[in-house]
Amino acid sequence: MRKFSVRRIILILIGIGTYLGTSDFFIDRFLFKLESEYPLISTVKLRDADVYILLGGGIIPNSAGGNVPAEGANTRIMKTAQFYNKYPKKIYISGGTPLQNKESESSVYKRELIGLGVPAEDIVIEEKSRNTRENALYVRKMMEGSKEKKAVLITSAFHIPRSVKTFDDGEGGLIFYPAPCDFMAKKEAENFFDYIPEYTNFKKLGILLKEYIGMVYYRIR
Numbered sequence: 001m002r003k004f005s006v007r008r009i010i011l012i013l014i015g016i017g018t019y020l021g022t023s024d025f026f027i028d029r030f031l032f033k034l035e036s037e038y039p040l041i042s043t044v045k046l047r048d049a050d051v052y053i054l055l056g057g058g059i060i061p062n063s064a065g066g067n068v069p070a071e072g073a074n075t076r077i078m079k080t081a082q083f084y085n086k087y088p089k090k091i092y093i094s095g096g097t098p099l100q101n102k103e104s105e106s107s108v109y110k111r112e113l114i115g116l117g118v119p120a121e122d123i124v125i126e127e128k129s130r131n132t133r134e135n136a137l138y139v140r141k142m143m144e145g146s147k148e149k150k151a152v153l154i155t156s157a158f159h160i161p162r163s164v165k166t167f168d169d170g171e172g173g174l175i176f177y178p179a180p181c182d183f184m185a186k187k188e189a190e191n192f193f194d195y196i197p198e199y200t201n202f203k204k205l206g207i208l209l210k211e212y213i214g215m216v217y218y219r220i221r
Contacts, residue, residue, distance in 0.1 A: 056095020
């Protein structure tokens with residue numbers, strides 16, 4: 001009888017956890033907090049920066065359209081092109097081949113930016129990095145080599161807090177202006193459907209876990 005009760009409690013807890021982890025009203029409150037930590041970048045900072053930094057967000061290799069940017073990465077690319085069209089300046093794209101793809105993230109993104117009208121000579125790619133820490137390591141070296149001090153850091157809003165903490169280590173006098181994009185979460189529930197579980201929210205849950213675990217990991221290293 002006791003075993004049955006314990007098993008039943010475990011199943012109930014799993015059910016509750018699954019419901020909360022797949023419902024907008026619950027998962028969005030945590031994701032929104034992460035995404036709203038930094039505001040949208042101001043025009044003053046866009047104009048003041050020396051360079052743009054576009055961080056990799058994955059690619060879909062060998063699709064019917066070839067190697068293409070992952071879903072969230074498209075928003076980052078579009079935002080970079082918008083910023084460039086407003087205030088043209090050099091773009092660093094950081095992203096290697098974390099899953100051993102034959103083509104790097106940065107080379108795929110460069111192709112997309114060129115297609116959006118950004119001149120190839122204003123794009124510099126970094127293809128060694130496999131994670132955010134290596135993004136920061138290699139791009140900082142590139143900036144220091146070019147005597148650049150201020151950069152606009154472009155990535156998904158959920159990734160901005162970890163990226164800023166990783167890039168801005170307080171050394172070298174470098175300044176990074178966060179430019180969040182690719183927002184996913186609502187501030188509050190809007191209607192009945194926000195209380196209905198959706199399997200797509202597993203993606204949001206995975207993002208939350210990855211970002212918080214990543215921040216803790218980088219802090220204790």
